[in-house]
Amino acid sequence: xxxxxxxxxxxxxxxxxxxxxxxxxxxxxxxxxxxxxxxxxxxxxxxxxxxxxxxxxxxxxxxxxxxxxxxxxxxxxxxxxxxxxxxxxxxxxxxxxxxxxxxxxxxxxxxxxxxxxxxxxxxxxxxxxxxxxxxxxxxxxxxxxxxxxxxxxxxxxxxxxxxxxxxxxxxxxxxxxxxxxxxxxxxxxxxxxxxxxxxxxxxxxxxxxxxxxxxxxxxxxxxxxxxxxxxxxxxxxxxxxxxxxxxxxxxxxxxxxxxxxxxxxxxxxxxxxxxxxxxxxxxxxxxxxxxxxxxxxxxxxxxxxxxxxxxxxxxxxxxxxxxxxxxxxxxxx
Amino acid sequence: xxxxxxxxxxxxxxxxxxxxxxxxxxxxxxxxxxxxxxxxxxxxxxxxxxxxxxxxxxxxxxxxxxxxxxxxxxxxxxxxxxxxxxxxxxxxxxxxxxxxxxxxxxxxxxxxxxxxxxxxxxxxxxxxxxxxxxxxxxxxxxxxxxxxxxxxxxxxxxxxxxxxxxxxxxxxxxxxxxxxxxxxxxxxxxxxxxxxxxxxxxxxxxxxxxxxxxxxxxxxxxxxxxxxxxxxxxxxxxxxxxxxxxxxxxxxxxxxxxxxxxxxxxxxxxxxxxxxxxxxxxxxxxxxxxxxxxxxxxxxxxxxxxxxxxxxxxxxxxxxxxxxxxxxxxxxxxxxxxxxx
Numbered sequence: 072x073x074x075x076x077x078x079x080x081x082x083x084x085x086x087x088x089x090x091x092x093x094x095x096x097x098x099x100x101x102x103x104x105x106x107x108x109x110x111x112x113x114x115x116x117x118x119x120x121x122x123x124x125x126x127x128x129x130x131x132x133x134x135x136x137x138x139x140x141x142x143x144x145x146x147x148x149x150x151x152x153x154x155x156x157x158x159x160x161x162x163x164x165x166x167x168x169x170x171x172x173x174x175x176x177x178x179x180x181x182x183x184x185x186x187x188x189x190x191x192x193x194x195x196x197x198x199x200x201x202x203x204x205x206x207x208x209x210x211x212x213x214x215x216x217x218x219x220x221x222x223x224x225x226x227x228x229x230x231x232x233x234x235x236x237x238x239x240x241x242x243x244x245x246x247x248x249x250x251x252x253x254x255x256x257x258x259x260x261x262x263x264x265x266x267x268x269x270x271x272x273x274x275x276x277x278x279x280x281x282x283x284x285x286x287x288x289x290x291x292x293x294x295x296x297x298x299x300x301x302x303x304x305x306x307x308x309x310x311x312x313x314x315x316x317x318x319x320x321x322x323x324x325x326x327x328x329x330x331x332x333x334x335x336x337x338x339x340x341x342x343x344x345x346x347x348x349x350x351x352x353x354x355x356x357x358x359x360x361x362x363x364x365x366x367x368x369x370x371x372x373x374x375x376x377x378x379x380x381x382x383x384x385x386x387x388x389x390x391x392x393x394x395x396x397x398x399x400x401x402x403x404x
Numbered sequence: 405x406x407x408x409x410x411x412x413x414x415x416x417x418x419x420x421x422x423x424x425x426x427x428x429x430x431x432x433x434x435x436x437x438x439x440x441x442x443x444x445x446x447x448x449x450x451x452x453x454x455x456x457x458x459x460x461x462x463x464x465x466x467x468x469x470x471x472x473x474x475x476x477x478x479x480x481x482x483x484x485x486x487x488x489x490x491x492x493x494x495x496x497x498x499x500x501x502x503x504x505x506x507x508x509x510x511x512x513x514x515x516x517x518x519x520x521x522x523x524x525x526x527x528x529x530x531x532x533x534x535x536x537x538x539x540x541x542x543x544x545x546x547x548x549x550x551x552x553x554x555x556x557x558x559x560x561x562x563x564x565x566x567x568x569x570x571x572x573x574x575x576x577x578x579x580x581x582x583x584x585x586x587x588x589x590x591x592x593x594x595x596x597x598x599x600x601x602x603x604x605x606x607x608x609x610x611x612x613x614x615x616x617x618x619x620x621x622x623x624x625x626x627x628x629x630x631x632x633x634x635x636x637x638x639x640x641x642x643x644x645x646x647x648x649x650x651x652x653x654x655x656x657x658x659x660x661x662x663x664x665x666x667x668x669x670x671x672x673x674x675x676x677x678x679x680x681x682x683x684x685x686x687x688x689x690x691x692x693x694x695x696x697x698x699x700x701x702x703x704x705x706x707x708x709x710x711x712x713x714x715x716x717x718x719x720x721x722x723x724x725x726x727x728x729x730x731x732x733x734x735x736x737x738x739x740x741x742x743x744x745x
Contacts, residue, residue, distance in 0.1 A: 087658030111660075111699040111745065141653050143682045144638040152638035154653060154684035193639055213680045214652040214664060266658060276699030 072247050072391070073384055075099060076231060079239035080223045085139025085216040086156045086266045088172045089113055092135045096242055096263050103249045104261070114277040115263040119249065123256035129401060130260045130283035130363075131248065131394065132274060133241030133290060134267030134352055137234065138376070139218040140169060142197070142211045149201030151177065151211050154192055157268025158376055161190050164219070167378070171217035175199055175210050219378040229308065229383050236380040237291035238267070240370045240387050244289045247391040252398060257284075259398075267352050271319065274352040278359035285364050285401055287394055288353040291382075292317075292344045292369035303346075305371040308383040310340030311390035314367035317346040319354020326366035333397045339389050344369050368393055406430070406583060407568065407724070408560035410576035414500065416469035416553035417486050417601045420444055422503075423465045427579055427598050434586045441615060445608045448596040450586065457619035457745060458593040459738055461585060461731065462609060462689055463578030464602030464625075467571070468713045470499065470554040472534070475545060479538030481508070483554065484529065487603030488713055492526040497715045501536060502552035508536040556715035566721045567644075573717040575602070577707040577724055578624035584728045591739045602689055606656065609689035613696035619745050620663070620701040622734060623690045624727070626719070627651075627681055627706035638682060642708035645720045647677030648727040651704035653684050656691020663703035666743045667734065674733040676726050681706060701745050705730060 084092035093115050097107060104117035115135070121127070138157035145151055155161075164179045165187075171177065177197035185194050197217075201207035223233025245261055252259070260281050265273035278286070292312050295303025305312055313330045314322050334341040344367075353367040368390050373381040415423030424446050432438060437449040446465070452458075468487035475481055481501070485491070495512045511534075512527045534554060538544035560570035570576075582596045595616050600608035613621065627649055628641040642649040650667050652659050671678035681704075694702035707727050710718040737743060 087653075088661070111701050112694070114699075141658075141684075143652060143680070143684065146637060152682075156653070156658065193636070213682070214659065214661070269658065272658075272695055273699075275695045276697065280698050 072243050072387060073231065075246060076236070076240060076243045076387065077223045077233065079242055080233040080235050083170060083172055083218050084136050084235065085172065085218050086136040086268045088216040089135050089265045091172065093263065096135060096246065099246045100249055100261065110276060110280065112273045112276055113265040114273050116277060116280070117261040119255065119259040121256050121258040122254045125257050127257040127284040128260055128282060129257050129398065130262060130281045130286040131245050132262040132264055132277070132286065132288045132352055132356065133245045134238050134264045134274070135242050136265055136268050137218060137238055138268050139216050140164070141216045142171070142213060144213065145204055145207045145211065147204050149203050149207035150196040151199055151207055152196055156216060160376060161192055161195065162187055163377060164195060165190070167219045169197060169217045170220040171211055171215045173215060177217065221378045226381060229385050230381055231384055232379055232381045234378040234380065236382050237372045237375055240291060240382055241289035244387060244391045244394060248395050248398070251395055255398065264352055271350065271352050271355040274355045275359065278356045278363060282360065283363050286356050287397065288351055288356065288365060288367040289390060289394060290351050290367065290369050291372040291375070292346055293349060293375045294371040294373045297373055305342055305344065307371050307373060307381065308385055309342050311386050311393055312342045312344035312369040312371060314344045314351070314353065314369055317354070318348065318350040320351065320357050322353065322366050323364055326364055329400060330366055330368065330393065330397055333400050334393055337392065337396050339393050341393065342371070407570070407576065407580050410579055411560045411570035411572050414505070414555050415466050415572070416555060417466040417604045419553050420466050420600050424598065427465060427583065430583045431586050431596065441611060443608050443611055444600045445612045446598040447612065447616065448586065450596070451590060451593040454591055454593050456593065457738060458595065459735060460595045460597055460613070460616050460618035460621040461582050462597040462599055462612065462621060462623050462693065463582050464575050464599045464608065464689055465579050466600055466603050467555065467574070468603050472501065472548055472550055472552045472554065474550060475541050475548065476533065477541050479540050479544040480533040480535055481544065481548060483534055486553065490713065491529045491532070493714045494532055495527050498557040499534060499554040500557045501534060501554040502548055504547065506536050506547050507557065508534040508554065511535045558715050562721070567718060568721055569716050569718045571715055571717065573707070573709045573719050574626035574712045577626045577709070577719060577727070580724065581624045581728050581731055585731050585735070588732060590735050592735070594735060599689055606687065606689055606692045610692035610696060613693040613700060617697055618700060620738070620743065621693045622731065623688055623693065623702065623704040624731065625688045625704060625706040626709035626712060628683060628686055628712055629708035629710045632710070641683040642679060642681055642706070644708050644710060645722060646679045647723055648730050649679050649681040649706045649708055651681045651690065651706065654687050655685060656687030657694055657704070659703065660694070660701055663701055666737070667703050667705065670733050670737050671730055674729065676730050676733060678730060
C-alpha cells in the first residue's frame with residue numbers, strides 16, 4: 072500500500088481539478104470493480120455487484136482533493152495573482168514551489184514591505200517565468216488551479232511524510248479494501264469524492280446518487296502527539312481512529328459501537344476521535360436524502376494543514392483491516 | 405422601462421410578493437406553465453415538449469433590505485438588516501416601509517451633537533432608527549408593525565454614457581436578463597426560475613433545482629465591481645463596461661471547467677465582450693444548484709454592479725445588454741448540441 076500512497080500523494084488534486092489523482096485511482100480500482108464512472112461534479116464512483124441480491128447498498132467514501140491555489144489574474148508584467156482553494160496557509164506559501172494542474176511550475180512571491188502576520192492572499196503572486204502578460208496568460212489561463220509541489224519520503228521505520236496524505240491515505244485504504252474483499256453479498260459502491268476541502272461539496276450529489284443503506288468514510292484526523300500540540304488524544308502508530316464526532320456529525324452510536332466491537336474482535340488497535348474543529352464528508356452523507364447511517368475511520372495525521380504531513384503506515388494498514396472486517400460484519404447483521 | 409420597474413419594485417428576502425407579481429405579468433404570455441413553489445420562487449416552463457437538454461436559467465428576485473423589529477415610545481422604528489447590509493452606508497437614506505410603502509428616513513445623531521470620539525467611529529445599527537414622521541408609538545403602530553420590511557427608496561435613472569443607477573440591480577439585472585430571454589424562442593426546453601431568499605444564504609435555489617432537476621443551469625447575477633479608486637488590478641472583481649463576468653471561483657462554487665470554457669468560447673465566437681469575475685469572495689445560487697440531486701452542470705454570469713448592496717448601485721447598460729446577448733448565444737449553442745452533460 073505504501074507505493075500507492077506515495078503515488079497518490081504526489082499526484083495533484085486541488086479541489087475542483089482532481090483529474091490527475093482521479094486517473095490514478097481509476098486505474099488502481101479498474102481490475103476490481105464491475106463498473107465505474109465519473110459524475111458531473113467529478114466524483115469517481117465504482118461499483119461491485121453483490122452476490123446475494125440483498126437489495127442493499129454499502130458505500131465507502133474517501134475524498135481525493137487537497138487544498139490549493141487558483142490563478143485569477145495575470146498582471147502586465149506576467150505575474151500571476153492567486154486565491155486559496157480550501158484551507159491553505161498564506162504565510163506557508165511564501166517561497167514555495169507550486170505546480171499548476173497543466174504542469175506549469177511557479178514560485179510564490181510576496182509584495183515587499185509586508186509583515187508576515189499581515190500578509191493576505193492579495194499580497195501574493197506566482198512567478199511562472201513569464202516575461203509578459205500575454206506569455207503568462209498562454210501558460211496559465213485564469214481559473215487554473217495548482218498545489219504546493221512536494222514529493223513523499225519514508226520517515227523512520229514506519230512513517231511516511233508528504234503532501235495531501237490526509238486525503239490520499241483514505242483513498243489508498245479504499246483501494247486496498249476493494250482488492251481484498253472477496254465476493255460480497257451486498258452491492259458495494261466506492262466513492263472517491265471531489266471538493267471536500269471547500270466544504271464537503273462533491274459528496275452531496277454522490278451520497279444522493281448512492282441511496283446507500285450503510286456508509287463508511289475513510290479520512291484523517293489531527294494527531295496531538297507533537298510538542299505543545301493542540302489538545303487531542305490521537306497518537307501516531309496507536310491505530311486508526313473511530314470517529315465519535317466532528318464539526319459536521321455525531322456518528323450514530325450503533326455504528327461507532329459496531330466499529331469498536333469489530334476492532335476488538337479482531338484485535339486491531341484503535342483510538343477514538345472527537346474533533347471539535349475538523350469536518351469530514353461523513354456529515355454530508357448522514358444528512359443525504361432521508362438520512363444515511365454512516366460511520367468514519369480516520370488515520371491520525373501530523374502537520375495537517377501543511378505540505379509535509381506525516382502518517383504511520385501501520386495505522387493505514389489497520390484502518391484498511393478495520394474497514395474490511397466491518398464490511399464483513401455488516402453483511403451478517 | 406423594464407429595468408426601472410424591476411429595480412423600483414419591492415422584494416426583501418422572504419417578502420418577494422411585489423417583485424414576483426411584476427415578473428409574473430411579464431413572463432405569463434410566453435410561458436407554457438407558471439407556478440410558485442412552497443418557498444415562493446417563481447418557476448416558468450417553456451418548451452417542455454421539445455427534445456432536451458433541459459436548461460434552467462435562474463436569477464434571484466430578492467434584495468437586501470431592512471426589517472422593523474421594534475417601535476419605540478416616541479414612534480421611531482428600530483430595524484435590523486435582511487442580508488448583507490453595511491451599517492455604515494445607512495445613515496440618512498430614505499426608505500419605503502411595509503406594503504403600504506410608508507416613506508421614512510434613517511436617522512441618527514446630528515454631527516453638531518457628536519463627541520469627538522463618536523465622530524471618529526462609524527454609526528452602528530443600535531444608534532440608528534427609521535423615522536416615518538410619527539409622533540408617538542400609537543401613531544406609528546397605525547402604519548407599521550414589527551416584521552414589516554423596508555427597502556431603499558431609489559429612483560432608477562440613466563446617467564452619463566450608457567450607465568444607470570438604481571437600487572437592487574443585484575439582482576434585478578438577472579431578472580431582466582431572464583425576462584428579455586423568455587421573449588425569444590428556443591428549440592429546447594428552457595425553465596426560467598426566479599428564486600427567493602438568496603441574500604440570506606442561498607435558501608430558495610436548492611429546492612428549485614431539486615424540483616426542476618435540469619440537465620444544466622445558468623445563474624444570472626449582479627456582482628461586485630470595484631474598478632474605482634485605490635483598488636489594485638487584482639482586487640477589482642470586475643470592470644464596468646468590459647462585459648458580462650463569468651464566475652471562476654467564489655465562496656460557494658468552484659466553476660465547472662467545461663461550462664466555464666464553453667461560456668468563454670460562446671462569447672468569443674459571438675463577438676460578445678466578456679470578463680472573468682476575478683475575486684473569490686461572495687457567493688450565489690450556483691452554490692446550491694450545482695449540488696442538487698445528482699449534481700448539475702452549472703455556470704454563473706453576472707452584470708458588474710458598482711456599490712452593490714448599497715442604496716444606489718450602478719451598472720453599464722452595455723454590460724446588461726451584452727449579458728442578454730451572451731445568454732441567447734449560450735442557449736443557441738446548447739440547441740445545436742454544443743454543450744453536452
